[in-house]
Amino acid sequence: MAVQPVGAPCWADAMFGDLEGAKTFYGDVLGWTFGESQSEYGNYTQAYVNGKAAAAVVPPMPGQEEQPQWCLYFASDDAAATASKIRDKGGEVLMEPMQVGDFGTMCLARDPGGVAFGVWQAGSHEGFEVEMGEPGSFCWAEVFTREPEKSDAFFPAVFGYKAQQMQDDAMDFRVYNLGERPALGRMKMTEDFPPEVPPYINVYFSVENCDDAVATATKLGGVLRFGPMDTPFGRFAALSDPQGANFSVIDVTRTEGEMPAMTDVS
Known part of the structure; x- marks a missing residue:
């Protein structure tokens, strides 16, 4: 799939204390296969459908062992500008825009009612590759x-x-x-x-x-x-x-x- 328009859901990931358990569960339920864990990025592990990126799972960082929850990312063409707009509109930036290698730039935030979400400015990683509606997508x-x-x-x-x-x-x-x-x-x-x-x-x-x-x-x-x-x-x-x-x-x-x-x- 091409880079998503600004505001479109473009990626999803979740932190799991039991990463292998999560891989087994979602692999069986959604038909996902998993790539190699990327140790330089906190063992971030992508899920695939027929070789196309579908989502990702990652172990929590020390001190962040919270209730697992899926995080949905919205596409942005300027993560820093989106973070500024989030603050201006009453939201909270939980993690400032951070470049992730050449993959892109991410930011984590909450709306004024406490709903957490992510922002993703695509680099080499454009987000979901599986066509929406295909099993596992x-x-x-x-x-x-x-x-x-x-x-x-x-x-x-x-x-x-x-x-x-x-x-x-x-x-x-x-x-x-x-x-x-x-x-x-x-x-x-x-x-x-x-x-x-x-x-x-x-x-x-x-x-x-x-x-x-x-x-x-x-x-x-x-x-x-x-x-x-x-x-x-x-x-x-x-x-x-x-x-x-x-x-x-x-x-x-x-x-x-x-x-x-x-x-x-x-």
Whole structure:
């Protein structure tokens, strides 16, 4: 895939205390294979689908042994300028822009409601290589937050999104678009989420068969949080891996129902 436009999700990685366990789990559930750990970059290990980069896993640095969680990166053509904009719009820069060899420049940040994410200015590493929708690929992501008004003000201001609100009284869901292309969803967390669960970005990975992926994940110690469920976008399920990182799987070839009505809000 070519370099993604500014604001598009372009990469995902996660820190795992048990790196080999994570490789086994995601290898079996998503069909990933893994490259050599790059010791000069903290044993950063890329995952591949048919030889194309899909995501990465990495062990935590000393003192950073926190709850594992997937981090989604958004494309930038100037990471330093994006970091400045993040601050200007009320966000927090957790890690200043840092050049990673000739691969590119990364930055880690949080929105005003506490949702963590990354920024990636591509060098030789342009991000996802697997075509979206191919089994094992990153497919979609949603901001889960208890303070949707903060995310709704922040993300469009930083990345230039236009927003649409789903017309559904049962849930508060919004889509952030880049031009005509949906880039990211935003879901208000309900009381169904335990208070200790922080706001986060939930990443979706494509699978050939949702039910088979769920069966494999739970057999390997993963926890089914929701689903499987048929939607107009595909059959999906929400899971936690054995180390506690949340993610979803979706079979985009199996769709059911009509697309929901959306209203432009910005």
